[in-house]
Amino acid sequence: MHDVVIAGGGPVGLFLAGELALAGCSVLVLERDDEIGSPWKALPLGLRGLNAGSAETLHRRGLLEAVIGASRADATKVGAAPDAIEAPAPRDVSHFAGMGLDAADIDVSSLPFRLPGPAMEGFMTSLEALGTVLADHASCVGVEVVRGAAVTAVTRHDASVVVTAGGQEYAARWLVGCDGGRSTVRRLAGFDFVGTEPLFTGYVAQVDFADPDPSKLPFGFNPTANGMYLRTPFEGHLGLMDFDGGAFDRSQPPTREHLQEVLRRVTGADVTLNGVRRASSFTDRAMQVTTYRRGRVLLAGDAAHIHSPLGGQGLNLGIGDAVNLGWKLAATVRGTAPAGLLDTYTGERHPVGAAVLDWSRAQVATMQPGPNAPALRRLVHDLMSTPSGTTHVYRRTAGLFHRYDLGGEHPLIGCTAPDFRYEDGTTVGDVLRRGLGVVLDFGDGHALEPSARSWKDRIRYVSGPPRDALGLTALLIRPDGVVAWADEHAPDLVTFERAAARWFGGPEI
Template identity: 45%
Template sequence: MTSNHDVVVVGAGPTGLMLACELRLAGVDVLVLDRLAEPDLTTKAGSITLPTAAALDRRGLLPDLVAAQERALAQFRAFLATRTGPAAGPRTPPPKFLGHFGALMLDGTLLDESDPAFAGHGPAADVGLVPQQELEALLTARATSLGVEIRRSTPVTAFEPDADGVTISASDERLRAGWLVGCDGGRSEIRKNAGFDFPGTPPQITAWQAVAEMTGTEGLRPGWNRSARGVYAFGPMPGRILVVEFSGSPADRDTPVTPDELQGAIRRVTGVDVTVTGMSSITRFTDNARQATDYRRGRVLLAGDAAHVHSPFGGQGLNLGIGDAVNLGWKLAAVVRGWAPDGLLDTYTAERHPVGARVLAWTRAQIGIMRSDPWADALRDLVADLANTTDGTTYLVKQLSGATIRYPLAGTHPLIGFIAPDLALADGSRLAEHCVDGTGVLVDLTGDPAVRAAAAGYPGRVTLVTTTSTDRPGLAGLLVRPDGVVAWAADRDEPDPAEGLSAALRTWFGAPLSEPAPRRSEPVSVRSR
């Protein structure tokens, strides 16, 4: 028997789950397949960036993020409370968690928070310390609530794309889908079997990240540290240790990590006689850095680590994958629902590939200053001097936080291409709260009849919000894509503020309709505030 679906997503990690949520929100029949019987609970990424927090806020998940961050901070405080001796470090969490660049800890007191890149993001900007395990559990619950079917213990063994879709063999079942999306990680079978080019650079390191029971840790310094033999990070959660050796790739990446292997790496890099007595989480990784030249081949697409791999330093991998999912979800849904303008799906690679390439470059740069040789020492000293200034710290944080991501969209307004500011509106709501149902949002701040007339042709695709705001008083209006990116904006002092709006609507939402054609079974009304 063959079952049919609009989209099959392979991989139930954060990228695959986020993509499935976005597709299902748009009324698409999506099935998620994962080879694992249970979610992978290995400790991985420990934080989310601004674009990720903003994307989840736009879907109504901010309270869940805040709660997850509070749990992470409680663990951080518990870790600090256990520290004694000369390497104890601080006893309270830093005033603002900024992370690190190449194991150089960034000082929150040097950050210029008045920089325009940090302005207008609302309460999402205060969320960052959310571990990947928490985020994955949150997205699993959301996907389930939306009606997404997630099948575990179901590896994809073969697939055959054609002009109209993809035939998929998964376990003992045969599936038919209009589209297949590989979100199945850095060793993606979907990428390999579909024939995507995946050029890049070979690994320089072997690294281990674990949550372990250890004795003799009094000599370990909290945070990121560099020695003559490598790099290690201790904390911010009890038992968490990360160790990096510049020894190239391990001989066999598939061999399970033993306590003796982890203990040996810790002792070599730190010079401290730590004894590992148990492990609740352990992973071994390298800095293999590669990127697919295109994220689409016909009816097969890639997202997340399936499309790009790199070292995890700087906390970019998880967030890069979420960004892919948010960008792809609404575009693929538009194609499935039949209203996508020509070339819409091609903009997925065009917009996300440069972002991925930038992350690969930044992770390679961090490997460069983490090495232990005279050339790396000199470069590291230079970067450290720059980072120890307000301008240097602010620059690094802007890049690491994702606040500077801008897509090359048509239009001259300075907001176009960036994540929309989270405007505080006259009725007490925030702009993010009007994005929950996943449509585009057209905000009219002046009551312009031309804006209302333009929105009338897009029922179910674009929600009109007519209101006022004291934020950005010169702004007349803006069009926000479902992924939160500003596609059109105008100021009040422009001769024709609505100029360019119709073109932007056609570019991103297709031709206007002569009568309502909502994308779900019930009509989506135009709201005025």
């Protein structure tokens, strides 16, 4: 019997598997597809954006450089310049309903507790590049992956879960569904999935234009009176949003004739398609499970929440789920978790998911055609073009600035830790790579060391002053990089030990 079975071997499932295995759990991943790669996962159709928060998470597990390298190689394969995947800053750092932001308008002074580091900005990647790196990492830490194994049944017992996939049965103490927006695990385990119905059908396609002149269809996001289209520099890569109430989504294959009709209606241009290499559809349906856990079954990524891809938040939201869940489930498996630790997964991640769904709905409302739409878009654009507006949108999309409600008075508690750097070049990202908690003691007297050693198998102790302590004297950082405790004065052993016990269980005696 495995400790954990994960249904779904995409980036979220593979990242979660790596987190669990890093903590000593036996993990089995069941993946429906036979291979990691496919035209849908490679560029251009597999194009995805990783925000700064996801880049920081990869950095903290030593995976960032490998993902950037694989992303550049993937760009080269399709004839794009390797820098096609680089962060869009400083020109623009994000967008809202297709309206870009100028990084020069960000009020940096309103973003406290940030330090320069390798993961200051996001970048473009592909599902294939990211998945390949995460699969290699999972293999290195002992994860077993079975491909060609679609889940067909889930049987729950008091102390285990039995999963049927590919005609075989697999038993585990826990099951996590990372199997996408149409999650089989979600359905079989009886999760309630609630939200709002769609307003548009979207299309992503690789096509052959009769006239490839970009002057007819300019690159970038282009809102129109009937929807929006996106054209990227990748050959034939096209995105469309048609406000038809979501009527077409997967009801039939999107043929060349249908795509050409939608393209002409949305763009208002007389554009002819010679052919369609590949095409699929999606909607802005925004749904979320009411809880991320039912007994021994949990959900992460698109299995827990779906929404429009506007703003590229879906993959980033899923990676955030995985890094939050991994250490908590591992501690539960090992028997070191304090009471209620696993329940904080839903408590912390459900509000973040709900906020992303609302962000997606707001973008759709801003794009929706109608006689008042241009006035609304101008108003939103004007507000976004101010330093306050730009900074607000950046805070909402960068993945660095949400704060979990963990209690405590210091404003850094519940936030991602700054990437403190020491004189030898070591950073917080480096010391988090083992997936343990971290105590940073910035004083010279090793005041917290004796107490920290009580959690020696769960917390790593690091002493000495960094180059810039940001006015702090000590911090306790969870394995997901979130600050659990912080002090600006002489470290208080009582409050430190209380915080350590809350997140890491009782100390060893």
